Amino acid sequence: MPKLHLRRVAPVAVLALALLALAACGGDYPNSTFSKNTELNDGAVFIWDRMMLLGTIVFVVVEVLLVYTIFKFRRREGGPAPRQIHGNAALEITWTAIPALILVFLAVPTVRTIFENQRKAPANALQVEVIGHQWWWEFRYPEYGITTANELYLPIGRTVNFSLRTRDVLHSFWIPQLGGKRDLIANKVNYIWFTPKETLSPAALNGACVEYCGASHANMRFRTFTVTAADFDKWVAHQKTVAIGSPAAGAAAAAADSAAKAKPAVPVKTASIIPVAAPAEPTVPEAWVFPADKLPAYAIPSTPMPATAFDDALLAAGDAKAGRELLMNPANLGKAPCMTCHVVKGETNYATDDNAKGPNLTHFGTRHTFGAGLFRNDARTLALWIKNAPAMKPGSVMPTFGVGEFNPMIKQQVPAAAGLDDKQIADIVAYLRSLK
Amino acid sequence: METSSAIPTHDASEQSGIWSWITTVDHKRIGILYLYTALFYLLVGGLEALLIRTQLAKPNLSVVSAETYNQLFTMHGTTMVFLVVMPLSAAFFNYLIPLQIGARDVAFPRLNAFSYWVYALGGLFITLPIFFGIAPNGGWFGYAPLSGPTFGGGFNMDFWVLGLQILGISSLAAAFNFITTIINLRAPGMTLMRMPMFTWMSFVVQFLVVLAFPVITAALFFLQFDRFFGTNFYEVQAGGDPLLWQHLFWVFGHPEVYILILPAFGLVSEVLPTHSRKPLFGYNVMAYSGIMIGFLGFGVWAHHMFAVGMGPVADSIFSVATMLIGLPTGVKIFNWIATMYGGSLRFPVSMKFAIGLIAMFTIGGISGVMHSSPPSDLQQTDTYFIVAHFHYVLYGGAMMGIFAGIYHYFPKITGRFMSERLGNWQFWLNFIGLNLTFFPMHFSGMLGMPRRIYTYDAGQGWDLFNLMSTAGTYLLLVAGLIFAYNFFKSRVSGAPASSDPWGAPTLEWSIPSPPPDYNFAQIPEVTSRYPMWDLKAPDRTAGIEHSHADAADIADAHAAPMHEETERRTAKELGIPMPFNTIKPFLVALGIVVMFSGMIVLHMGKFPLAMATMLGGGVFMVASLYAWLTSPLE
Structure with a gap:
């Protein structure tokens, strides 16, 4: 009856554990918490290592004792009655004291590290x-x-x-x-x-x-x-520069131009609506971002795409200027209210960084991903996103803009009068991707 | 609730049919009601887990939507804590405490029925919404402000707030009942230090309930007022403090962990000595460590909050306090092993589950100590490592202990054995399934996988571990089905069991299986911690302190010397007055739930209907209560 079960089952369990250990040792773990990349993680890993060691010792002692007891003291027919032991003060004090001692070895570095980690950050941070x-x-x-x-x-x-x-x-x-x-x-x-x-x-x-x-x-x-x-x-x-194509950028460039030519005595003020943090430099610095070809696979999102259709030919023909006009012309706010929630530095902004509902898009074109790391920043994905964001990200505050698309948040189809057609979306995509 | 005629019921002549179950005030029948109801919710919570794990089997799946997933994990936690593990413990409290202390019922039999009905109806209140897609979705911890009206505006969290309030009434009423029972109704000679260990752990748990539940009740009241009446306890736009909620919740939430685990510890402490033929090793220390755990349990709540930025002093204090709680817990583990050591071990399924608890809880205990150190915990908190940890505690600990209890006490409750063959299958599938499900979560957590995510991207190094966890969950489902089959089949056709089928030491085994409705024909005089062994194997208890034959000191005219009752007579024949069955506790419970439902109607904006529902429910409750209080008990 039950006696054979252990023997039948044990190898399976051992095999499973071995497989697991194997799996944990090999393989590629891009989000491992054991990387000693900062002093903060050095502290965590140090304590983890010590806990792992002490914990393993405790685990092995307990489980070996348990298994030993199970096998050693199984009932045998006609075996002697067990000796009746009801307790043993010395023994009980011992197995309270030893764990207490173990905890001291854990508590001391713990408290020390807590205070180290929560010092004030260095002033030049x-x-x-x-x-x-x-x-x-x-x-x-x-x-x-x-x-x-x-x-x-x-x-x-x-x-x-x-x-x-x-x-x-x-x-x-x-x-x-x-x-x-x-x-x-x-x-x-x-x-x-x-x-x-x-x-x-x-x-x-x-x-x-x-x-x-x-x-x-x-x-x-x-x-x-x-x-x-x-x-x-x-x-x-x-x-830190303003958006490409914005009036502020144009003014800055013009200023730089005229400065180079005429060397006027009075510095020209930039005509931006939002003050430009840096003084206008003669040339716009070259965009530098983490090189796309060096992105590891784990940093490139593979979130599934919705079934939404989009004509690729339209995307190729997207017109950034028209897209910008669509966003920036107040007459279009009813259809394309993008600038009421997003900030593009140097442009006409209805929102500020402090009350914007959506991400700042000033250099959107330099980003590798969008949607909080959910999607690759390519034209097609972006077009689908503008067309129907809530279908791609549950609960998304960004509404559905594509004409005829079903908005899952308010459970309504976007009417033609209120939405954007694919051509317009392609233009907006072209504009956003030009924001290098 | 079904009542099969094949089972010898407690008093077949009077007690049968659905009506008898609704009106019963017998602690044993209420215990059985708790057992069945909690097992039903175990199925619900288990299926929720199954959907969760199916969704996470592979990256980027869409088996369920994000919203559904969030409802599922919220309800899985809420269900398992409040509707499964606590009530399963309550089933044993109800059934065993009076039997173990030699009493004929609990102190307040009708209050006991009331507790059950509040639980059963409150459970429906919080469970039904998931079938309409409006189940609670803010997590079982309901962190503000996500659980407040601004960010959690639907009906979802209404059900959670109100449901927990309802369930809290049940737990508090039951706790007061059991405290009174244990203090006042012990048989003559049953001193505190002679109580069976299960009763001891239950005693500690009742105090934890009484001290912890008012805190969550207050916290929920604030939230309820925020949600329904425009107050700003947690409303951040108006300057409310979300950390207030966290502190209050965990002041309740951490003792709650011990409310869940200590009854299982108690059950295991009954099973191990019985099947080792040796008394519990270090009885005193076992009792004191239980009290110690309960006491320290109130001083460690903020270890759930190391990431909120409490500052180094608070972090250090809560860290060290948390480490300390490992000591009394560790002592229990060693004492259990010492109980077995040198014994004459027999391994029925209940013993396997009890040993399983020791082996698995140890893992959960060790990973628990790991979280006590904030620098390291900050890498673990809110990841799957934590999920692994507390499932080793609650599944490997509490559920293993409860299964041990079910297999151990099934013969007492039904008069029949559960099948050992099926039980062994269940145990081993459970054991493998549990480890296959939860052990890989340690890895996925430490490799960076956050908790409570309905999906994850490919290539993050988590795929294999998640697939293993999902496979394990299906094994657990199979184990669960085997258990259900075994349970229902054995009830009808299991091998008949005698009154003391395991050779156990405590009072509940001195009366017939199933016990008659009056429990003890004659209240026994207790002269020992192990009265049944005194009777049957005196050599086993010879040297135990608190086991002196001081029967002469017991001057109770009604008490009879320790004996085994085998005859089955009716209470009438014996002249024992039994409490009347009554529907009133059920009606009061119904009134309370209707009253709370009015709040949902209020949220719908139907003010007159809401007032009508609440007033109607309230008046109904008060009227039923009046009728209850003015009718005689027996």
Whole structure:
């Protein structure tokens, strides 16, 4: 009867465990928490290693004792009655004291590391403001006047101090490869800081929201690019400029032009609606982003596409100028109210970074992904997104714009008068992708 | 509730038919009601888990929508905690506590029926919405402000807030009932330090309930007022504090973990000595460690919140306090092993599950200590590592212990054995399925997979682990089906069991199986921790303290020396007054649930109808309560 079962089952269990161990050792784990890439993670990994060691010892002792007892003391026919032992004070004190001692070895480094991790960040740290939204990430570099979304650039070797806020519900900020997480709490500013080590090579890392935040919690991801200090400076120089094609950019270019020609005594003021952070430079710096061909597979999203149809020929013929006109001309606000929720630096903005419902799109064309790390930033995906975002990301605040598309949020079809046709969407796509 | 005539019922002449179940005040029948209802919800919660795991079998699947998934995981947690593990424990509290302490019923039999009906109806209230796609979707932890009106505006979280309030009434009423029962109704000579360990752990749990549930009740009231009456306790736009909710929730939520696990510890502490033929090793320490766990359990809540930025001092204090709670828990593990060590072990299915608890809970305990260190926990919290941890505690611990209890006490409850053959299949499938489901989650978590995500991208290194977890869940389903088959088949045609089929040491085995409705024809005089062994194997209990034959000191005219009752007579023949069956507790419970439902109508914007429902339910409740209180018990 039951006696044989153990023998039958044990090999299966052992095999399964062995397979699991094998699987865990081999393979590629792009979001491993065991990477000693920052001092923050050094502390975590140190404590983990110690816990793993002590925990394994405890586990082995307990399970060996248990299995030994099971086999040694199984009832035998005609065997002697067991000796009746009701307790043993010395023994019980021992197996309380030993775990207590083990805990001391855990508690001391724990408390030390807690206080180390929560010191004030070094004064020269790069300040990054992280603002959580349902369901995307806003990143600001106040030092440089840069606001961007869902793609974070960090210089290798410099401490970065994140200040974390949320615009709505609670979120949690986590880049597993760089360190532990910190929650974004409404009506509170949280901090976390770490230093990507000097020795790191440039990398693209995944990040995610890890506090349940509603419908698209699973779709609130982001990318972190750890880049060399020089590359970071190039990225900053470009990102802090105004949008290409905006009046501000035109004015700046004109100013630079005339400055070069006539050397006027009085510096020309830029005509931007939003003040340009940097003084107009003679030439617009070359766009630098993490090279697309160096993106590892795990950083390229493979989110399934909706069944929405789109004519590729239209995309190829997309007209950026017409697209810009569609967005910027107040007459089109009824059909294409993009600028009421998004900010494009240097353009006519109805929203500011502080009340915008959607990501800042100033250099949208330089981003590798959109939709909070959900989609590749290519023309076709972008067109489908504009056509029907809620169908691609549950709960998306961005409405359905494509004429005839079904908006799953309000359960209505978009009427012809209120929506955009594919040609118009293709133009907008062309404009957005031109925002390098 | 079905009543098969093939089963010897407690008093077949008077107690049969659905009406008798609705009106019963017998603690044993109420225990059985709890058992069946909780097993039904186990099926519901299990199917929810199955859908969750099916959705996550591979990256980027769309078996269910995001919204459905969020409802499923919210309800899976809520169901398993409030509608399965707690009520399964309550089934044993009800059935066993009076039997173990030598009483004829609980202190307040009608209140007991009331607790059950509030639970059963409240459970329906919170479960039914999932069939209409409007189930709670803010997580079983209901973090504000997502659970508030601004960000969780639908009916979904209404059902959660109101449902938990309803269930809280049930738990609190039951807790007061059992505390009174244990303090006042122990048989003569049954001192506290002679109580069976299950009763001891239950005793601790009742105090945890009484102290923890008012906190969640207050927290829920705030949320309820935010949702329905425009207050701003947690409404962040008006300056409300979402951390208030978190603190209140976990001040309840952490003791709740011990509310879930301690009864299982108690059951295992009954099973292990019986099948080892040795008394429980270190009885005193086992009792004190239970109290210690309960006490420390209130001082560790903020370890659920290491990521919220409490500052280094609070982090350190809660970290060290959490480590400390590992000590009394560890002592229990070692004492169980010591109970078996040197014994004469026999391995029926109940013993296998009990040993399974020791083996599996150890894993959950160790990973629990791992979370106690914030620097490391910040890499683990809100990942699948945590999911792995608490499923080892709650499935590997609580559920294993409860299965051990079911197999152990099934003969007492029904007079029949469960099939050992099917039981062995269930155990091994459970054991493998549990490890296959939850062990890989340690890996997926530490490799960066967040919790509560309805989908994940390919290429993240999580695919294999998720597939394994899903496969394991299907094994658990098969194990569950085998259990259900075994349970229902054995009820009808299991091998008949004697009054003391396992050779167990405690009072509940001194009366017939199933016990007559009055339990004990004569209340026994207890002179030992192990009265049945005193009777049958005196050598086994010879040297135990608290087992002196001090019968002479017991001056109770009604008490009879320790004996085994084998005769089955009716209460009438014996002249034992039995409480009347009554529908009133059910009606009061119904009134409460109707009253709470009025809040949902209020949210629909139908003010007059809402008022009518609430007032109607309220008046109905008060009237039923009045009738209850003015009618005699027996």
